[in-house]
Amino acid sequence: MDEDLVAGHLQELRRGTIVLACLTTLARPHYGYGLLETLAEAGFEVDGNTLYPLLRRLEKQGLLTSEWNTDEARPRKFYRVSADGALMLDQLVAEWRSLDRAIGALDGGEGR
Template identity: 60%
Template sequence: MTDPLGEGIAASHLQELRRGTVVLACLVALRAPSYGYALLDSLKARGIAVDANTLYPLLRRLEKQGLLTSEWDTGETRPRKFYRTSAAGDTLARVLADDWVRLDEVIRELTTGKTSHEGDAT
């Protein structure tokens, strides 16, 4: 994608916009246990590109905050740390997703000039 504003301005703002969405995406995706590399691939396949140098510190921070749990799988040649969303993480995911929907509605109204209630029978 080219940057119509030049000097990386659009890229910088897109990065900022996506930063919070990665937290929500991880919390939702990790409702089923996964290890970091598989999560990277899964998110990328869905259009959420995350650098490994961003994801792994994020996973450790979310775990430290009690939003993820982890356990080591040593049954394979190379041990892997599997992450899973905790109950607190699931609660936060629901809060963030609800706000995401609200914000999406507001942005749609601002960009189209129509409120979500226009056309409703009253």
């Protein structure tokens, strides 16, 4: 199979799950680079050029809050899920599980 074709579809699938992964992870405060590392350790390879605009967008939508920590030599902006973000996360998780069940039903629960 064409590796570029597979890579393109995998990228599209992951793009659709990165918001879910961020909201899940940001139940506890993280700064941007720490979030990149945590996501990578979990198997979500995300580029900083993708993550930082996403964090700004989610904050603008009211799904995240942020605050600067200036206690260290280098100030860091920490992000956390807002109350609306927690509600959105619940809805996204429910939809994710519903889709997983639907895919399972399509393949007879056999998986691949």
